[in-house]
Amino acid sequence: MELWYTEKQTPNHGITSKIKRTLHHEQTEFQKLDIIETEQFGNMMVLDGMVMTTDQDEFVYHEMITHIAMNTHPNPRNVLVVGGGDGGAIREVLRYPSVEKAVLAEIDGKVIEAAQNYFPKIAGSLTDARVDIQVTDGIQYIAENKNKFDVILVDSTEPIGPAIGLFQKPFYEGIAEALKEDGIMVAQTESPWFNRDLIRQVFQDISQVFPITRLYTASIPTYPSGLWSFTIGSKKYDPLKVDEEKLISPLGTRYYHPGIHRSVFQLPIFVQELLTGKGE
Amino acid sequence: MELWYTEKQTPNHGITSKIKRTLHHEQTEFQKLDIIETEQFGNMMVLDGMVMTTDQDEFVYHEMITHIAMNTHPNPRNVLVVGGGDGGAIREVLRYPSVEKAVLAEIDGKVIEAAQNYFPKIAGSLTDARVDIQVTDGIQYIAENKNKFDVILVDSTEPIGPAIGLFQKPFYEGIAEALKEDGIMVAQTESPWFNRDLIRQVFQDISQVFPITRLYTASIPTYPSGLWSFTIGSKKYDPLKVDEEKLISPLGTRYYHPGIHRSVFQLPIFVQELLTGKGE
Numbered sequence: 282m283e284l285w286y287t288e289k290q291t292p293n294h295g296i297t298s299k300i301k302r303t304l305h306h307e308q309t310e311f312q313k314l315d316i317i318e319t320e321q322f323g324n325m326m327v328l329d330g331m332v333m334t335t336d337q338d339e340f341v342y343h344e345m346i347t348h349i350a351m352n353t354h355p356n357p358r359n360v361l362v363v364g365g366g367d368g369g370a371i372r373e374v375l376r377y378p379s380v381e382k383a384v385l386a387e388i389d390g391k392v393i394e395a396a397q398n399y400f401p402k403i404a405g406s407l408t409d410a411r412v413d414i415q416v417t418d419g420i421q422y423i424a425e426n427k428n429k430f431d432v433i434l435v436d437s438t439e440p441i442g443p444a445i446g447l448f449q450k451p452f453y454e455g456i457a458e459a460l461k462e463d464g465i466m467v468a469q470t471e472s473p474w475f476n477r478d479l480i481r482q483v484f485q486d487i488s489q490v491f492p493i494t495r496l497y498t499a500s501i502p503t504y505p506s507g508l509w510s511f512t513i514g515s516k517k518y519d520p521l522k523v524d525e526e527k528l529i530s531p532l533g534t535r536y537y538h539p540g541i542h543r544s545v546f547q548l549p550i551f552v553q554e555l556l557t558g559k560g561e
Numbered sequence: 562m563e564l565w566y567t568e569k570q571t572p573n574h575g576i577t578s579k580i581k582r583t584l585h586h587e588q589t590e591f592q593k594l595d596i597i598e599t600e601q602f603g604n605m606m607v608l609d610g611m612v613m614t615t616d617q618d619e620f621v622y623h624e625m626i627t628h629i630a631m632n633t634h635p636n637p638r639n640v641l642v643v644g645g646g647d648g649g650a651i652r653e654v655l656r657y658p659s660v661e662k663a664v665l666a667e668i669d670g671k672v673i674e675a676a677q678n679y680f681p682k683i684a685g686s687l688t689d690a691r692v693d694i695q696v697t698d699g700i701q702y703i704a705e706n707k708n709k710f711d712v713i714l715v716d717s718t719e720p721i722g723p724a725i726g727l728f729q730k731p732f733y734e735g736i737a738e739a740l741k742e743d744g745i746m747v748a749q750t751e752s753p754w755f756n757r758d759l760i761r762q763v764f765q766d767i768s769q770v771f772p773i774t775r776l777y778t779a780s781i782p783t784y785p786s787g788l789w790s791f792t793i794g795s796k797k798y799d800p801l802k803v804d805e806e807k808l809i810s811p812l813g814t815r816y817y818h819p820g821i822h823r824s825v826f827q828l829p830i831f832v833q834e835l836l837t838g839k840g841e
Contacts, residue, residue: 293579293600297567320573338754341829474618474782500780500788500829502754507787508780536829544824549621549780549816 286317286325288332290505291475296332298322298503304399309391311443316399322503324399326367328392328438332503334367339403340535342469343369345499346511348537349545350432350467351377352528353513353520357431360384361459363419363447365436366392368404374434375406376531383412384430386423388443390416420446423455430460435468440479448479450486453514457490463517466491473498474506477555484556487514495520496556497545499536510552521546566597566605568612570785571755576612578602578783584679589671591723596679602783604679606647608672608718612783614647619683620815622749623649625779626791628817629825630712630747631657632808633793633800637711640664641739643699643727645716646672648684654714655686656811663692664710666703668723670696700726703735710740715748720759728759730766733794737770743797746771753778754786757835764836767794775800776836777825779816790832801826 287297298319305316315327323336334342347370351357358381362370366387374383385407387393393414396404407414415422419435433456437444446452447468456466470476470483480496488494491514501509513520521543528539564583569575578599585596595607603616614622627650631637638661642650646667654663665687667673673694676684687694695702699715713736720728727748736746750756750763760776768774771794781789793800801823808819 287577291601294602295577297575297577299573321571322574340831498780500778500786502786502788506780506782508782535831535834538830541827541829544827547821547824549821550818551620551815554815 286319286327288327288330290331296503298325305395307391309389311389312438314391314395316395325503326395326400329442331439333438334369334400334403335503336400336402338502339367339369339400341499341501342504342509343373343403344534344537345545346370346434346436346467346469347373348531348534349497349511349520349542350434350465350513352531352539352542353515353518353523354431354463354465355518355527358382359430361386361426361430361433363423363433363435364388364438364444365434367396367400368393368407370434370436371412372403372406373531374432375409375411376533377529380411383409384415385412386415386417386419388416388418420452420455423452423459427458428461431464433460433464433466435466437469439471448483450489453487453490457514457516460516465513465515465518467511467513470496470510470512472504472506473508473510473552473555480510480512481555481558483512487512491515493519495546496548496552498548498552499545566599566607568607568610570611576783578605585675587671589669591669592718594671594675596675605783606675606680609722611719613718614649614680614683615783616680616682618782619647619649619680621779621781622784622789623653623683624814624817625825626650626714626716626747626749627653628811628814629777629791629800629822630714630745630793632811632819632822633795633798633803634711634743634745635798635807638662639710641666641706641710641713643703643713643715644668644718644724645714647676647680648673648687650714650716651692652683652686653811654712655689655691656813657809660691663689664695665692666695666697666699668696668698700732700735703732703739707738708741711744713740713744713746715746717749719751728763730770733767733770737794737796740796745793745795745798747791747793750776750790750792752784752786753788753790753832753835760790760792761835761838763792767792771795773799775826776828776832778828778832779825
């Protein structure tokens with residue numbers, strides 16, 4: 282018998298991946314959580330029928346949601362990850378010696394548990410002494426912690442289910458208040474092929490809250506279209522104006538290095554155009 | 562009834578895409594040729610069961626196999642495309658006013674016919690007066706045309722079936738002889754995720770034939786892993802040393818612009834490492 286995991290990433294297109302076995306299935310308080318072992322990408326976490334992370338390509342997403350902002354801020358000491366229960370973004374945050382505290386605000390404790398059981402290389406850093414795990418609603422946590430963080434990473438699921446509020450302007454306003462006066466945020470913002478309206482809306486919302494707004498991309502094979510976008514909102518530091526000499530080379534990365542820090546902002550024309558609605 | 566096209570891009574992973582209807586099927590002298598109409602990507606050409614091009618994302622591949630080399634050469638007049646029967650690379654080549662002649666050496670005339678019937682926006686330029694269509698074996702054509710071209714683009718199918726010879730060192734030696742003394746070549750060289758040994762071998766082969774060898778990538782959703790590589794061999798001009806002021810902005814492109822001319826060579830670490838075999 283052959284088992285294949287098939288995900289309709291849009292109503293009309295998707296990926297299919299051969300699996301060795303199913304490892305875990307549960308309905309948590311917030312979402313359906315599945316762990317499967319695939320032949321191509323190793324263990325795969327699936328939330329509400331969508332790939333969240335896999336052993337083989339997780340490094341792209343986790344490095345790229347983290348290092349652009351972390352390396353733009355000159356001295357990130359307090360960092361918050363909203364969502365990101367698998368622990369991958371926290372692992373990348375901890376590569377910076379300046380970090381004193383890294384808070385994980387994940388709404389679904391079952392995601393953290395599953396990551397610790399099935400993705401030890403991703404979740405391993407969650408036991409680090411600098412990590413403070415808060416199983417709570419990120420929106421509420423932000424509201425209760427003002428003027429506190431140097432960097433906030435919004436490592437959310439898709440904009441349906443529990444993460445809807447994480448793609449709305451009031452949330453970005455809350456993040457701005459939770460950041461210090463020179464703080465910087467980044468959010469994962471979906472595919473430039475399949476989510477053009479969403480990216481445009483988020484970019485507009487963030488640019489109304491932060492003086493510096495930037496979009497960049499990375500290539501992630503198990504995510505829809507293979508091309509993924511991230512949006513930065515920054516109060517003071519512009520990732521494009523960082524002195525390349527001062528960039529840290531985080532040890533152990535496999536995608537990010539200082540040489541790509543600026544190049545990832547060089548967007549293909551069709552991605553530039555989605556920000557303005559041109560070419561739609 | 563729902564029809565889905567499913568392609569195993571590797572033995573264990575692939576894409577699946579809903580189709581409106583099948584438009585064409587034939588066994589040519591060289592390969593199986595299918596045209597289907599998909600919901601997500603418009604018309605799709607499939608050769609031997611692998612996506613070659615689609616209406617929606619063809620621009621990425623065709624622009625990116627063409628403009629880096631064309632814009633690196635200061636005055637490309639004679640250009641050869643090996644393979645590329647759909648005409649997309651020729652269309653991009655003709656965006657340069659310097660071009661006097663663009664030869665298409667495609668082994669399978671049925672691919673050209675099908676492109677003209679089902680992909681008018683891709684194949685439309687094949688009727689341009691500067692285009693010389695040669696339905697012939699590219700390897701043979703190269704051997705018969707020495708010291709003739711400024712730029713040669715190797716727009717091949719996968720390295721199985723009719724295209725095997727296009728991924729081997731003697732072919733690159735032949736290309737070097739078919740190029741003028743300041744000529745430049747580029748070849749499509751598959752996915753950095755799924756074809757690491759192939760890319761490494763081709764890079765080594767080309768670097769033994771050309772003094773300047775460079776690898777760059779582009780994001781193509783319907784190709785395996787969504788990340789695609791191209792390898793440049795150049796006798797004189799280095800794409801990384803081109804004066805950005807002198808780069809042409811080809812009219813009508815949707816991916817390429819002079820701003821990404823250098824940034825696409827900034828490779829993620831895991832792609833850099835495949836060239837040396839490190840991290841395997």
